[in-house]
Amino acid sequence: MLQETIGIMFDSRMYRGIPAGRTGQESLANYERAAACYGLTPCFLRLEDIDSDMKTCIAYVKKDGVYVRQKMALPSVIHNRALQLRRAEQHKVTQLLLQGIQVYNVRNRYRKDHIHEMLHQDFSLRQYLPHAVKATPEDLVYMMEHYDDLIIKPCSGSIGHGIMRIFKKDGQWKLTCETKASRRGWATFRLSKGQLPSATLRRIFRHAYLIEERIPLVRYEGRPVDLRVSVQRGRDGLWGITGMFAKAAPAHTFVTNIAQGGKVMTLAEALGTVESDIHLLELATRIRSVALRIAQTLASSLPHLADLGLDLGITGNGEIYFIECNGRDQRYGFRKAGMNEHWKVSYQRPMAYGRLLLEQNSLIPRQPQTYHRGPY
Missing domain, CATH: 3.40.50.20 (Rossmann fold)
Incomplete structure (x- = not known):
């Protein structure tokens, strides 16, 4: 070679x-x-x-x-x-x-609202999408009338920063958000008259935010858990599942991002206490199928896509939901979960795909490519 x-x-x-x-x-x-x-x-x-x-x-x-x-x-x-x-x-x-x-992976950060819209165009994926709307005053009122638990997140945010949760408990609306006033960085406040503080409202409506129903995720030791699924192109140019691991939120917040202190483990460790081996195998198969479909759908609209980290949620009755897409997957989660071989393969597959592109370059004379700018 x-x-x-x-x-x-x-x-x-x-x-x-x-x-x-x-x-x-x-x-x-x-x-x-x-x-x-x-x-x-x-x-x-x-x-x-x-x-x-x-x-x-x-x-x-x-x-x-x-x-x-x-x-x-x-x-x-x-x-x-x-x-x-x-x-x-x-x-x-x-x-x-x-x-x-x-x-x-020419573009590796995409706006969350644009990704949601692209996936919503695929009829087969709609069942895996939580109800989400662009944040406007009217839509905030609508979502609070129809759901008792909501996530509000910046369309261009990363590693969990800027995400808020508003929820109704015992007839009282509350807000959980990042704050410098708390030693842990997160705090929960009661909302007067069920309304967000004016400063928070100004920030949400001045910038691009997404309001999304909060999925009742399965829990590990009482903490919500979601999954990171690595989906990459390999030597054949086709999408494949490199692996997946679970992330449990820290006790003081609802955000599972590793950078926010989320605990990393294998799927079996996260769900093994409540799921049989047969159910885990069936669940993992469905997760792979959904993740592959998401990658294929996004790749049909986004140019030069090859390496994704998808966050997916699972409910207690086994329903799968899309949470968000990461165009620059931080692969170290596999290492933290003790999945060293998966960690190495997460580097190997992109290099295999690079070899394929080099071979294609040597066979086809270079010509200018039409480049469609992806959404941000």
Whole structure:
């Protein structure tokens, strides 16, 4: 197999940590091992170090056990692990695509309301979507009239920040949200006359928020649990399930994000006390089916998609619900759950897909690609 270079694109902060091996939750060793399986040598680069006119870049490559920063030819295939949120960055990535550089996972952050709308267009997925509406004064009133438990979340938020819960208990509406006043970072307040504080209302209606019915998730030691399902393209270019693990919210909040202190475990550990082995197998099969359908539906509208982390919820009677989609899956949850082989495979499959793109590039003469900008 011909040894070729594949680019791994990082944010500046992560990129600067490469010489010291301080790249947060990204495992350089896993990239290297995975790439080697497919005759690839990874180089680690940033968008700002790419000269698209000269087709060159400055990147880190490992030589004799040390990461060396050098000028080199721009790889024809790049796996994007950076967030390009500025318009100028998006324009530069678009230019790379137009020049025939294959950047996969080109967009890795999408607005939650846009994702919900895309999935709602697929009739077969509607049963897995909680009722959700864009936050307006009228829709907030409607949702509070029809549901006693709601989640309000920013359309562009991440790792659980900015999410609120409003719920009715014993005839009294309450709000749970992040606050600096609480030692734990979260607190619950009574709502006067069942109305959100004016400052909260201004924030919700000034920015893009989604109001969603709260799904009655299964619980682990009294704490709500959801699942992270890794769905990736592999050597054949088709979507496959790399693995899944469960996340239980900390005792003081309803948010299961690992970055917020969520406990990570296998599906069997989370549900094993209440589910039989046969039921777990059947449930896992249904979860895989739903996750694959979601990935396929999103890929039909979003270009260059290859690597997703889907958050799915399960109710006590086995119903499955979509919670949100992560375009830059933080794979370390597998390691935290003791699923080391799944953790390694979560790096391996994207490298396998990169090998496929390189082979396709060598067979097909480079032509400008039509690029449809994905929603944010």
